[in-house]
Amino acid sequence: MTGQNRSSAVMQQRSEPHEIVSIAEAKARGLRWYFTGIPCVNGHIAKRSLSNRGCRACVEMRRAAKDQANPARARERNVRRYHKDVTASREKVRLARERHAEKRRAYDRERYADPDRKAAQKQQALRWARENPGKRNAIVAARRSWIKRATPRWLTQEDRRAIAVIYRKAASYGPGVMEVDHIVPLRGRNVCGLHVPGNLRIIPAQVNRLKSNLFSEALA
Ligand SMILES: [Zn+2]
Secondary structure, eight states: OOHHHHHHHHHHHHHOOSSOBOHHHHHHHTOSEEBOOOOOTTOOOOOEETTTOOBHHHHHHHHHHHHHHOHHHHHHHHHHHHHHTHHHHHHHHHHHHHHTHHHHHHHHHHHHHOHHHHHHHHHHHHHHHHHOHHHHHHHHHHHHHHHHHHSOTTOOHHHHHHHHHHHHHHHTTOTTTEEEEESSOTTOSSOOOOSSGGGEEEEEHHHHHHHSOTTHHHHO
């Protein structure tokens, strides 16, 4: 299934009504669509346009096919639309992300479970790090500085030793197996966690990947 098919299927699912809305009722309610519940010639159970009685799913299907045939033009149009009102576009993206958060997590889980894909992503991340040493170093430095900032002054020698033990234990599983994770993230949206023993735990690297960015592996 391609991304376009998936997104149009999702769109259909979300926007199709469950109750019949006759042409007369649609007109009375000032709608631009009506809904019969009867499949179109292509089998869509979808809204119809009041203006030309056309199946909206068919329109969407034809548009998706056209976009697929000419992806460059589709991208150009989408970029143009996005920039017409960037603030509104960003809000739209944010709402869509929120709406599909659960679906996206499921998709990510499936994606990351695929060993070929995982290996390819790792290679890509490593290549990126090699080709962009400046950016890579900036990210490493930034992460170090977050950790430094999240380390309270009251941390005792004993705490520091405990932290070192946790990191050594994670490393003992071999490279890329387990990772030290901040339970409350150092850069959370609402609260920021501390770099203290109580906020550290060892979790599978794969799980951590879902939480953070792809480059961590290449930077480790
Ligand atoms: Zn149709």
